[in-house]
Amino acid sequence: MQSESPTKAKIGRSAAVIGIAVLCSRLLGLVREQVFAGLFGAGFAYDSFVVAFRIPNLLRDLFGEGALSAAFVTVFSDYNTRKSLDQTWQLASNILSFFAVALSLIVLLGIFCAAPLVDLLAPGFALTAGKSELTVTLTRIMLPFLVCISLAAVVMGILNTKGRFFVPAIASSFFNLGSIIGGTSLAYILPEYGYPAIAGMACGTLIGGLLQLAVQIPSLYRLGFRYKPQLRITDPGLLRVLKLMVPATIGLSATQLNIFINTSFAASCGQGAVSWLNYAFRLVQLPIGLFGVALSIAMLPLLAQQASLKKIDEMKETMTSSLTMVFALTLPATFGLIFLSRPIIMLIFEHGAFTAADTMATAQTLGLYAVGLFAYSANKILVPAFYAINKTKYPVIASFIAVACNLIIINLTIDQFQHLAIALSTSVTMILNFIFLLTVLNREMKGLPLAQLIKNLAKILCACLFLSLILFLADSYLPSLLSSHISLQITSLFATIILATGTYGICLHFLGLEEMQLITKKVLGRFKRS
Known part of the structure; x- marks a missing residue:
C-alpha cells in the first residue's frame, strides 16, 4: 500500500469531522x-412556503453565503x-x-417589493385564490433570514480558516432545531390568533437563522476575535472581497436564474408540483451536503493556502484526491437513490397529509435528480x-451555459414530462x-x-456494479414489505442499505x-483505540 499522503489525510480528517456535523x-x-x-402534505400551503x-x-446565494463565503475565505x-x-x-x-x-x-x-417578486x-400561483397573497406574507416574514445566514457564513469562513470545522458545520443543525421546535410550536399557536399555521413555520425559519449565527460566536471568541464596530469602505481587504464577489455573483446569478x-x-405544472420537487431535492441534498459540501469546506482553506504559496503540484494532488473521494461517495448514493426512491420516500414522508400519490410523484422526481448527484457534488469541489x-x-x-441548456431541455420536455x-x-445541466x-x-493548471x-473512477464504477446487483435483488422483496408494519419497513430498508x-x-x-484504504484505516484505528 502507498504511504498515506499528508494532503489526503488532512482533507480526509477535516471532511470526516464536517461530514459528521x-x-x-x-x-x-x-x-x-x-x-x-x-402537517401540510404537498399542495397549497407548502407550495407557498417553498416559493417564499x-x-x-x-x-x-447571490449576495451572501455563496459568493461572499468563497471570496472572503x-x-x-x-x-x-x-x-x-x-x-x-480588523478585516x-x-x-x-x-x-x-x-x-x-x-x-x-x-x-x-415582495408582491411583484x-x-x-x-406567476402560476395567481390562478389559485389566495395562494399568491399567502406567499407574499411568508416572504416578508422570512426575508430577514438573509442577514443572519450571511453573517453566519462569514463567521464560518473565519473558523474554517483557523482550522475549526465542527462547530460551523454543526451550526446548521441549530437552524433545523429552531425551525422544528419554534416553527411547530408557532404553527399550533398562531391559528388561534387568526394567522395561518404555515406562518408559524416561516417564523421558525427566522429563529433557526439566529441560532445558526449565535452558536458560532463562542468559538470565534475563544480564537481571540473581538468585534470592533467599524465601516471602512476603502479598506483594501474589503475591496478585494468585493472584487472577487463580482464574478462570483454574476456566476451565481446564472444559477439563481436557473432556479x-x-x-x-413548476408553479405552472399544477398543485403539488413545487412541493414534490422540493421534497425530492431535499433528499438529494443529504449526500451533496455530506460529501460535496463537506469536502469543499475542508478543501477550500487548504487550496487557498497552497495557491497563496504557489504550490501548484500540491494543489493538483488536493484536487485529484478530493474528486476521487466525491466519486467514491456519491456514485453509490446515486444508485441507491434510484433503486430505493419509493421505499425511502414512503418511509420518511408518507404520514399525515402526505398521500401515496405524493410518494409516487416525489419518488420519480428523486430518481431523476439522483442522476446528476455526482456532478453536483463535484462542482462544489471544482x-x-x-x-x-x-x-x-x-x-x-x-453557469450561463447551464442556463441555456436548462431552458432548451425544459422547453423540449415539459409538455410530456411536466415537473x-x-x-x-x-x-443533465449539472453533468x-x-x-x-x-x-x-x-488546461489552466497545466x-x-x-x-x-480515470483509473480511480473505473474502480469505483466496478464496485458500483456489485452494489447495484444487491439493490436489484432487493427490488424483488421490498415492494411486498412496503405495506407492512413500519418497524418491518425500517428494518428491511436499513438491512438492504447496510448490505x-x-x-x-x-x-x-x-x-x-487508496482513498478507501485510508478511510478503512482510520475507522479500524478508532475501533482499536476504543
Whole structure:
C-alpha cells in the first residue's frame, strides 16, 4: 500500500469531522421536512412556503453565503498567512459591519417589493385564490433570514480558516432545531390568533437563522476575535472581497436564474408540483451536503493556502484526491437513490397529509435528480479551485451555459414530462457543467493527473456494479414489505442499505482505491483505540 499522503489525510480528517456535523444537520433537515409533510402534505400551503423561502435563499446565494463565503475565505486566508493577527481581525470586523448594513438594506427593499417578486417567480400561483397573497406574507416574514445566514457564513469562513470545522458545520443543525421546535410550536399557536399555521413555520425559519449565527460566536471568541464596530469602505481587504464577489455573483446569478426558471415552470405544472420537487431535492441534498459540501469546506482553506504559496503540484494532488473521494461517495448514493426512491420516500414522508400519490410523484422526481448527484457534488469541489487560482470567469461562463441548456431541455420536455422535466434538466445541466469545468481547470493548471482520476473512477464504477446487483435483488422483496408494519419497513430498508454499502466498501478495498484504504484505516484505528 502507498504511504498515506499528508494532503489526503488532512482533507480526509477535516471532511470526516464536517461530514459528521453535516449528517446531524441533514438528518434534522429530514425531520423538518417530515414535519412539513405531516402537517401540510404537498399542495397549497407548502407550495407557498417553498416559493417564499426560495426568495431569501436566492438572495443568500447571490449576495451572501455563496459568493461572499468563497471570496472572503480566499482573502482572509491570505491575510492569515501574510498579515499580522491584528490586521486579520480588523478585516473580519470590517467585513461583518459592511455586510450587516448592506444586506439589511437589501432585506428592506425585498419586503417592499415582495408582491411583484412573488408574481415574477411563481406567476402560476395567481390562478389559485389566495395562494399568491399567502406567499407574499411568508416572504416578508422570512426575508430577514438573509442577514443572519450571511453573517453566519462569514463567521464560518473565519473558523474554517483557523482550522475549526465542527462547530460551523454543526451550526446548521441549530437552524433545523429552531425551525422544528419554534416553527411547530408557532404553527399550533398562531391559528388561534387568526394567522395561518404555515406562518408559524416561516417564523421558525427566522429563529433557526439566529441560532445558526449565535452558536458560532463562542468559538470565534475563544480564537481571540473581538468585534470592533467599524465601516471602512476603502479598506483594501474589503475591496478585494468585493472584487472577487463580482464574478462570483454574476456566476451565481446564472444559477439563481436557473432556479427562477425551474420554480416558474413548476408553479405552472399544477398543485403539488413545487412541493414534490422540493421534497425530492431535499433528499438529494443529504449526500451533496455530506460529501460535496463537506469536502469543499475542508478543501477550500487548504487550496487557498497552497495557491497563496504557489504550490501548484500540491494543489493538483488536493484536487485529484478530493474528486476521487466525491466519486467514491456519491456514485453509490446515486444508485441507491434510484433503486430505493419509493421505499425511502414512503418511509420518511408518507404520514399525515402526505398521500401515496405524493410518494409516487416525489419518488420519480428523486430518481431523476439522483442522476446528476455526482456532478453536483463535484462542482462544489471544482468551483473553489478557480477562485484559488484567480480564474473566476470560467465558473461564470459555465453557469450561463447551464442556463441555456436548462431552458432548451425544459422547453423540449415539459409538455410530456411536466415537473419531471425539471429534475431531468437539472441533472443533465449539472453533468455538462462538470465536464466543462474539469476540462478548463485541466488546461489552466497545466494538466491534472486525469489518468489517475480515470483509473480511480473505473474502480469505483466496478464496485458500483456489485452494489447495484444487491439493490436489484432487493427490488424483488421490498415492494411486498412496503405495506407492512413500519418497524418491518425500517428494518428491511436499513438491512438492504447496510448490505449494499458493505459490499461496495469491500469491493473498493480489494480493488486498491487508496482513498478507501485510508478511510478503512482510520475507522479500524478508532475501533482499536476504543
